[in-house]
Structure formats: C-alpha cells, structure tokens
Amino acid sequence: MIQLLFILLMIQIAFILILSFANPLRKLVVKGLDxxxxxxxxxxxxxxxxxxCVVLSSTVYTITKIQKRSKDAGIVNPTDEVLMAxxxxxxxxxxxxxxxxxxxxxxxxxxxxxxxxxKNMETAKKTKSQRLLKEMSGN
Incomplete structure (x- = not known):
C-alpha cells in the first residue's frame, strides 16, 4: 500500500507543478479536470x-493502540517499532x-x-474600442 500511496503522491505533485506554471500540458490537464x-x-x-479518510482514521487508531501497548508493557518491542513506523x-x-x-x-x-x-476583460476591451471607434467616426 505504501508503494501505491507514494506513486499517488508523485502523480499529484506532478499535477500541481503542471497547474502552477503556464505550459502546453496545463490546458490538457485543465480540460481533463473539467x-x-x-x-x-x-x-x-x-x-x-x-x-x-476511513483508512486514515483506522491507521491512526492502530498507531494509538500500538503506543498504548508499548506504554503498558514498559518496554519497546522491536516488532511494534517496525509496525509503528x-x-x-x-x-x-x-x-x-x-x-x-x-x-x-x-x-x-x-x-x-x-x-x-x-475572457471577460477581452470582450470588454473589444466593446469599448468598438464604441470609441463609433464615437470618433460619428464626430
């Protein structure tokens, strides 16, 4: 599961980097997300x-169980250390x-x-410039 989560994290980081900077892939990723x-x-x-979220909460519950078991025993079991990590x-x-x-x-x-x-700014600029041209040609 750790390998899958690591691959998922790397893919997500790649998506964030693609979305952060203007490049040709950005449009493709945005369309894909749309x-x-x-x-x-x-x-x-x-x-x-x-x-x-459910798996995360289960993992956190398991972590607390391992911590509690280690505190109750008074000694740290090497197996518990590996499981905890x-x-x-x-x-x-x-x-x-x-x-x-x-x-x-x-x-x-x-x-x-x-x-x-x-897009809204471009249309506003075009309509304003057209309006100004009409006013100038009308005078």
Whole structure:
C-alpha cells in the first residue's frame, strides 16, 4: 500500500507543478479536470476521499493502540517499532494525498476563474474600442 500511496503522491505533485506554471500540458490537464468534474466524477472522487479518510482514521487508531501497548508493557518491542513506523508512514502518505487533492481542486478552480476573467476583460476591451471607434467616426 505504501508503494501505491507514494506513486499517488508523485502523480499529484506532478499535477500541481503542471497547474502552477503556464505550459502546453496545463490546458490538457485543465480540460481533463473539467471532464472529471462532470457527470459522476464528483461522486466518485468524494467516495474515494471518504474511503481514504476511513483508512486514515483506522491507521491512526492502530498507531494509538500500538503506543498504548508499548506504554503498558514498559518496554519497546522491536516488532511494534517496525509496525509503528510503517503505520506512521501510511498515515502521513494518506494525509498528504488528501491535502494535495484539495490543492489540485483549488488550483483548478482558480485557473478556471482567471481564464473566465481574462475572457471577460477581452470582450470588454473589444466593446469599448468598438464604441470609441463609433464615437470618433460619428464626430
């Protein structure tokens, strides 16, 4: 599971870097995210996020159980140390993955808003310049 979460984190980081800088892939990624947010896409992403939250809470519960067992015994078991490190890594990867998913969602939203504002500014400039040309030719 750690390998899958690591791959997921690397993919999410790549998406964030692509969305952060203007490049040819950015338009493609934005269009892909637009398509993902249509239809059943939001339902699927919310279901996956909820499942990841449940797995994260289960991992945190397991971590607290291991800590409690170590405190009750008074000595640290090497097996518990390995299990604890693995569970902490899983929890960190799950938490980072959920956070990066939110970052990607917000970046996509802001890019769409910026593009919409740019289009509105272009149309406003065109109408204003056309109006000025009409006024000048009318005088």
């Amino acid at each position: 398509l993902l947010k249509q239809g059943r896409g939001p339902l699927v992403t919310k279901t996956v996020a909820a499942t990841m 693995r569970r902490l890594l899983e929890a960190a990867f799950l938490g980072f993955s959920l956070f990066l998913g939110l970052v990607i969602d917000r970046q996509h939203y802001y890019i769409r808003e910026i593009n919409l504002l740019r």
